[in-house]
Amino acid sequence: MTALQLTVVVPCFNEAEAIETFHTTLIAALGPLGGELEICYVDDGSTDGTRLLLGGLAAMDKRVRYTAFSRNFGKEAAMLAGLRMSRGAAVVLMDADLQHPPELIPRMLELHRHGYDQVIPRRDRTGDGVLRNALSHTYYALVRRCMDVEVLDGSGDFRLLSRRAVESVLSLPESNRFSKGIFSWIGFDTVSFRYRNRERAAGQSKWGSKRLLNYGIDGLLSFNNRPLRLAIYTGFWVFVSALAYALWTIVNVLLNGADTPGYATLLTAVVALSGIQLVTLGVIGEYVGRIYHEAKHRPPYVVRETSESCPALPGKPEPVATGELSELASGRSRTLRQFASFVLIGCVNTAVYMAVYYVLNQRIPYLAAHAVGFTVSFIGSFLLNSYITVGTRPTWRGFARYPLSSVINLVASGALLHLAVSGLDMDKNVAALAAGVLVTPFSFLLARWAITSGRGTDAQPDRPDGSRAEPSAIRSDSR
Ligand code: UDP
Ligand code: MG
Numbered sequence: 001m002t003a004l005q006l007t008v009v010v011p012c013f014n015e016a017e018a019i020e021t022f023h024t025t026l027i028a029a030l031g032p033l034g035g036e037l038e039i040c041y042v043d044d045g046s047t048d049g050t051r052l053l054l055g056g057l058a059a060m061d062k063r064v065r066y067t068a069f070s071r072n073f074g075k076e077a078a079m080l081a082g083l084r085m086s087r088g089a090a091v092v093l094m095d096a097d098l099q100h101p102p103e104l105i106p107r108m109l110e111l112h113r114h115g116y117d118q119v120i121p122r123r124d125r126t127g128d129g130v131l132r133n134a135l136s137h138t139y140y141a142l143v144r145r146c147m148d149v150e151v152l153d154g155s156g157d158f159r160l161l162s163r164r165a166v167e168s169v170l171s172l173p174e175s176n177r178f179s180k181g182i183f184s185w186i187g188f189d190t191v192s193f194r195y196r197n198r199e200r201a202a203g204q205s206k207w208g209s210k211r212l213l214n215y216g217i218d219g220l221l222s223f224n225n226r227p228l229r230l231a232i233y234t235g236f237w238v239f240v241s242a243l244a245y246a247l248w249t250i251v252n253v254l255l256n257g258a259d260t261p262g263y264a265t266l267l268t269a270v271v272a273l274s275g276i277q278l279v280t281l282g283v284i285g286e287y288v289g290r291i292y293h294e295a296k297h298r299p300p301y302v303v304r305e306t307s308e309s310c311p312a313l314p315g316k317p318e319p320v321a322t323g324e325l326s327e328l329a330s331g332r333s334r335t336l337r338q339f340a341s342f343v344l345i346g347c348v349n350t351a352v353y354m355a356v357y358y359v360l361n362q363r364i365p366y367l368a369a370h371a372v373g374f375t376v377s378f379i380g381s382f383l384l385n386s387y388i389t390v391g392t393r394p395t396w397r398g399f400a401r402y403p404l405s406s407v408i409n410l411v412a413s414g415a416l417l418h419l420a421v422s423g424l425d426m427d428k429n430v431a432a433l434a435a436g437v438l439v440t441p442f443s444f445l446l447a448r449w450a451i452t453s454g455r456g457t458d459a460q461p462d463r464p465d466g467s468r469a470e471p472s473a474i475r476s477d478s479r
Contacts, residue, residue, distance in 0.1 A: 009082030045072035098201035117188035405446030
């Protein structure tokens with residue numbers, strides 16, 4: 001059991017103007033804690049001398065420890081590093097600009113002693129502009145409707161977490177982190193109270209409107225798949241409307257004879273459908289991007305240096321420790337090998353696809369020929385990639401997931417093909433080949449994910465000794 005009562009984690013990015021005032025105010029507020037306190041600063045790749053100031057603070061005060069990143073990795077990564085460093089029975093996360101008042105910490109500790117695992121001070125909106133206020137309210141209303149977890153208006157990252165809450169946060173492996181959602185997702189007894197919003201003590205906010213917008217989109221997409229559902233519903237209703245319109249036209253022709261409909265209707269329908277398709281593609285793309293990001297298994301940050309008083313903690317993995325480098329390298333070469341195999345198998349499948357496409361293209365519309373060719377090569381692709389690329393027995397679960405990668409692939413390559421043929425006037429056969437090449441890296445990551453994700457050790461791609469799992473017929477997944 002740790003003797004430290006409290007760890008304060010402070011992410012800092014270009015906070016040279018504010019950091020010393022912050023430190024003095026914090027120490028003044030937490031004086032009574034004495035040696036039971038530690039302060040973990042994380043320098044998120046500052047360029048203004050923050051790192052040197054942190055080094056100075058660590059040299060002066062034994063309770064100060066710091067980690068400095070090799071570049072700016074973002075506040076989420078900095079908070080993660082701080083939580084990994086922390087050893088206290090309770091951990092307070094707070095900003096370095098004094099917008100999170102240190103005077104509130106004793107009250108937070110008091111509530112923690114009453115048994116709460118999360119204590120959240122929620123700021124009011126004093127001092128916010130009217131527009132920002134309105135946007136924030138709308139965003140939180142949207143988040144409440146869409147997200148599978150609850151995020152309270154005004155609750156930021158400023159909070160106290162008990163040790164078991166911290167361990168739960170650290171146990172989540174995702175690298176695309178949205179802490180507000182994660183904190184809510186882990187649950188535990190939570191209490192919040194209001195405090196008056198404050199201005200920054202010094203320096204500038206690092207959150208421009210573009211960064212805020214991206215963060216907002218990240219939040220909405222990280223904790224639910226409703227945008228995908230919305231795309232499905234929209235597609236369904238558009239289809240039903242089109243069917244109704246077609247029926248109406250037929251009935252009209254039967255009753256009133258043939259009429260020449262104006263092409264404005266046609267154009268409107270085409271433009272509306274293209275819009276819906278583009279939005280849907282964008283939504284799918286966002287999720288694919290996330291899968292791609294997670295599939296790379298990159299560490300969330302790279303450490304440049306840590307304070308002398310901060311040796312590696314047992315059981316807490318340092319982000320890129322030397323021992324992990326060789327593991328990373330071997331993981332990378334395995335991925336390369338798998339990719340080469342995937343490309344080879346892809347060539348075989350592309351040949352099959354092209355043959356089918358070429359033959360059918362002369363009889364049916366080229367997009368239909370594309371879809372048929374794609375389907376024919378699908379089953380072969382799944383089996384060959386399971387046995388050869390990933391080196392594992394195919395499962396029904398993998399087989400059920402595989403179409404997802406293919407559907408995304410089909411839509412993306414179909415869109416590219418359509419663009420190339422109708423937009424760039426390319427030859428249909430060349431266009432199909434080009435579209436296939438362009439979507440290959442995404443296909444590889446998605447296919448590997450479909451074959452391996454959510455399975456036990458038997459799904460490990462290559463065994464360390466280079467051996468492979470015995471191929472056998474498709475089996476039912478045990479879970
Ligand atoms: N921060 C960080 N990395 C970043 C951006 C910000 O560590 O890339 C830190 C920053 O130093 C501060 C906290 O996150 O301690 C909140 O940042 P800021 O005050 O700019 O955000 P705002 O209060 O305007 O939302
Ligand atoms: Mg701030």
